[in-house]
Amino acid sequence: MISKTKINKPSWLNLINIDSVYSFDKQRQVFSFISEYFRHRSHLAIADITLEQKQHAHTDQLTGAPNRRFISSHFLKLTASRPAHYLPLSILLIDLDNFKQLNDSYGHDFGDTVLIEFTKLLESQFPATALKARYGGEEFVVILPLQTTLEASILANRFRECVQNHVMLTDKHQRVSLTYSMGIAQANSVDDYNNALKQADQYLYSAKAQGRNKVVSVHDQHASE
Ligand SMILES: Nc1nc2c(ncn2[C@@H]2O[C@H](COP(=O)(O)OP(=O)(O)OP(=O)(O)O)[C@@H](O)[C@H]2O)c(=O)[nH]1
DSSP: OOOGGGSOOOGGGGGSOOSOSOSHHHHHHHHHHHHHHHHHHHHHHHHHHHHHHHHHHTBOTTTOOBBHHHIIIIIHHHHHHOHHHHOSEEEEEEEETTHHHHHHHHOHHHHHHHHHHHHHHHHHHSOTTSEEEEEETTEEEEEEETOOHHHHHHHHHHHHHHHHHOOEEOTTOOEEOOOEEEEEEEESSGGGHHHHHHHHHHHHHHHHHTTSSOEEOTTSTTTTO
16 A cells, blocks of 8 residues: 555655645645745845855955955954954055066966965965955955064065065966065054054055065154154
8 A cells, every 4th residue: 555655745845844735724724835835935045145245345356365354344344343352453564576577478377477476375374364365456454463573574574585586487487476565554443443454554654665575563663654
């Protein structure tokens, strides 16, 4: 004898415990379940889309790094909610040197490859707890939680050497290396963040003015130049 559970029906119907789908009452139950099921499914689909849109809005599409929006809408909120786990923040503002020239010499596609490669270097060389974001164009920011600018400068100079020694190959097998300039400032509170960022930008400008391939913070005697 063929049991009732073997009647052809969509597999998701097995999710409900029904002995029979024949009585009127049971049919009503089934239909109400079906409509509930699809309502639930469409809610999940909407939730998925929203999550995907959020991810998209907070991710730099070329490099996959978090973008500037991620910092304000997530990272700073997280810092505000758990200050003891994050503050002080060291803010490292990075601008790749002579990037226009690199694009002009080797092509925009190679420039894109360099930005991707640089993001990978940031990821591998800075601690996992650091936020590494593409700020826009050839500008990046690294935020180091629980670090003073003095500690951050040591890491930053080590990374500067790592980057200048890192050789990349073009599709014509030309060897290309890269340098960057950096300004570092410290935020002791979340409210301090924007001022610290401006300060880091001034130090970055100073690093460029001093000939590039340089890290400048309050500890550098030429910082005010
Ligand atoms: N390949 C590529 N280039 C980009 C991207 N975003 C910005 N750039 C280029 O980066 C270059 C930045 O040039 P500038 O602002 O003149 O700065 P720079 O040549 O790096 O000179 P300094 O900053 O003074 O050392 C421009 O030519 C932009 O077109 C990108 O996503 N991909």
